[in-house]
Amino acid sequence: MSTASPLTQPGDARRWHRIRTIENPWVRNGMIVLAAAYLVWSTATLEINWIRVGEGFPRAANMILRMLPPDFSRWSLLFKGTLESVQMAVAASFVGMLLAVPVGICGASNLVPRPVYLAARTFIILSRTFHEIIVAIFFVKIFGFGPLAGVLTLIVASTSFISKMLAEDIENMPPGQLEAIRATGASFAQLLVYCVSPQALPRYLGVSIYRLDANIRHSTVVGIVGAGGIGQVLAASFSRYDYDFSLAILLTIISLVFFGEFFSNWVRNQLR
Amino acid sequence: MTPSGHAARHPEVWRRFSPRQTVLRYAWYLGIVAVATWSIGALDIAWFFFLDAHVQALDLVTRMWPPDAGYARKVIGPLVETIHIATLGTAATVVVAFPVAFLAARNTTFNSFTWFIGRFILVASRSVNTVVWGLLFVAVFGPGPMAGIWAITFRSVGFLGKLVAEAIEEIDAGVVEAIEATGASRLQVLWIGILPQVLPVIYGTTVYRWDINIRESSVLGFVGAGGIGIVLYAAINQFRWQEVTVILIAVFGVVILSEFISAAVRRRIT
Numbered sequence: 001m002s003t004a005s006p007l008t009q010p011g012d013a014r015r016w017h018r019i020r021t022i023e024n025p026w027v028r029n030g031m032i033v034l035a036a037a038y039l040v041w042s043t044a045t046l047e048i049n050w051i052r053v054g055e056g057f058p059r060a061a062n063m064i065l066r067m068l069p070p071d072f073s074r075w076s077l078l079f080k081g082t083l084e085s086v087q088m089a090v091a092a093s094f095v096g097m098l099l100a101v102p103v104g105i106c107g108a109s110n111l112v113p114r115p116v117y118l119a120a121r122t123f124i125i126l127s128r129t130f131h132e133i134i135v136a137i138f139f140v141k142i143f144g145f146g147p148l149a150g151v152l153t154l155i156v157a158s159t160s161f162i163s164k165m166l167a168e169d170i171e172n173m174p175p176g177q178l179e180a181i182r183a184t185g186a187s188f189a190q191l192l193v194y195c196v197s198p199q200a201l202p203r204y205l206g207v208s209i210y211r212l213d214a215n216i217r218h219s220t221v222v223g224i225v226g227a228g229g230i231g232q233v234l235a236a237s238f239s240r241y242d243y244d245f246s247l248a249i250l251l252t253i254i255s256l257v258f259f260g261e262f263f264s265n266w267v268r269n270q271l272r
Numbered sequence: 273m274t275p276s277g278h279a280a281r282h283p284e285v286w287r288r289f290s291p292r293q294t295v296l297r298y299a300w301y302l303g304i305v306a307v308a309t310w311s312i313g314a315l316d317i318a319w320f321f322f323l324d325a326h327v328q329a330l331d332l333v334t335r336m337w338p339p340d341a342g343y344a345r346k347v348i349g350p351l352v353e354t355i356h357i358a359t360l361g362t363a364a365t366v367v368v369a370f371p372v373a374f375l376a377a378r379n380t381t382f383n384s385f386t387w388f389i390g391r392f393i394l395v396a397s398r399s400v401n402t403v404v405w406g407l408l409f410v411a412v413f414g415p416g417p418m419a420g421i422w423a424i425t426f427r428s429v430g431f432l433g434k435l436v437a438e439a440i441e442e443i444d445a446g447v448v449e450a451i452e453a454t455g456a457s458r459l460q461v462l463w464i465g466i467l468p469q470v471l472p473v474i475y476g477t478t479v480y481r482w483d484i485n486i487r488e489s490s491v492l493g494f495v496g497a498g499g500i501g502i503v504l505y506a507a508i509n510q511f512r513w514q515e516v517t518v519i520l521i522a523v524f525g526v527v528i529l530s531e532f533i534s535a536a537v538r539r540r541i542t
Binding site for chain 1: 307310321332356487508524527
């Protein structure tokens with residue numbers, strides 16, 4: 001059978017071919033060439049000490065050997081740091097949740113005057129752009145070392161995250177209800193209670209619970225710049241080359257995060 | 273019937289929650305407030321630090337302003353390095369995350385043991401913060417951007433892998449079955465049947481993660497893992513606050529720009 005089926009003749013536009021994300025072959029191959037060129041350029045300009053990197057692999061093996069077995073003998077220190085991290089996360093989520101309500105309402109363009117909206121959005125964008133650790137450094141400078149700086153960092157991050165979600169949620173509300181309640185002559189407070197809160201509350205609670213879980217993850221890292229919690233214990237153990245204790249801390253963090261995620265999923269399922 | 277007569281015949285009043293639900297609800301509120309107050313109280317926060325906080329903050333602001341314009345030229349090098357770390361780390365992530373996602377998806381994994389391995393890699397990767405990974409890799413590869421790239425990769429694998437694994441679990445099984453029926457090998461099924469279905473998710477999450485990684489790589493320098501964080505940390509420790517302002521403006525610009533690019537690309541894909 002040398003005659004092909006009418007569907008698969010060469011040059012037939014209906015001939016099957018794989019679906020491509022970018023159909024134009026010039027653009028597609030051009031992107032690949034550009035990506036390759038970028039790879040060459042970036043690796044050439046980065047100051048990488050290849051000899052030192054080559055030494056890294058035996059070093060990594062050595063480090064893993066020194067990490068094993070994990071050393072849980074200083075469990076009281078470990079427990080104290082973990083508890084502090086959890087407390088920081090809970091406190092920050094709670095305060096952030098409360099602060100996010102006014103900020104979120106101010107960030108909704110359909111509820112507030114333009115200047116208020118712009119001010120709230122500026123706060124949200126600014127605190128979202130800078131990594132927690134940069135914020136933490138500033139709080140450490142202002143408030144000194146310890147959990148206070150860590151809690152404040154997490155509060156700023158939580159407030160901006162929850163309020164951003166809340167503001168978007170309020171902006172996406174159908175305008176009908178808003179208009180109907182306004183037409184009854186309701187005050188702004190009544191508008192919030194009878195129109196905004198019933199529509200925004202379930203998602204707000206879900207986002208807040210999610211933030212608790214995110215804060216548990218982030219609370220483990222603000223300690224690296226001296227802002228308290230398990231991160232501070234980890235950084236200290238690392239700088240003392242106490243690798244077996246470091247592994248114990250890392251395993252604790254992993255199980256803590258795993259549990260936090262599990263808890264947050266469970267609560268969000270209950271809310272649904 | 274008059275309204276009062278009606279009320280007399282049906283004395284029950286409509287309530288949104290049953291008594292049991294009400295009690296439960298208030299128990300939840302009480303529990304949340306109790307846990308929150310316990311947490312805040314147990315942190316032994318030195319409240320007197322708040323007394324002069326506004327003075328300290330104001331002092332910081334006056335030291336930071338105006339930004340040292342002449343310093344801006346010196347920021348460009350570290351800034352480009354930051355972008356390189358994020359981009360190369362994200363590129364490496366795609367290569368690593370795809371096989372891991374296959375292990376972690378129920379419908380493509382080999383057996384429950386490989387599934388567990390895949391899931392464990394994803395959870396462990398996501399639980400450890402980028403900066404903590406940076407700490408580890410600086411100890412391994414020495415200070416510099418190489419440690420940063422590894423840190424970005426190790427953190428992002430969990431993020432990308434989780435979302436891709438979820439996408440694989442939700443693919444149309446009919447396509448896979450059809451290709452299997454043609455006698456295709458496992459690899460061919462993967463390449464023709466599964467990959468095209470999850471490709472949009474891979475592109476979308478990769479670009480999204482790249483934009484997060486730009487932000488993350490801006491602080492990797494604090495532990496010595498390269499990028500603009502190194503100069504920022506040095507400037508803060510030496511109290512050169514006017515240079516700090518310049519660096520923060522630069523970081524802000526790059527993060528906003530990357531967020532904008534990422535959003536634009538994702539809008540075109542989906």
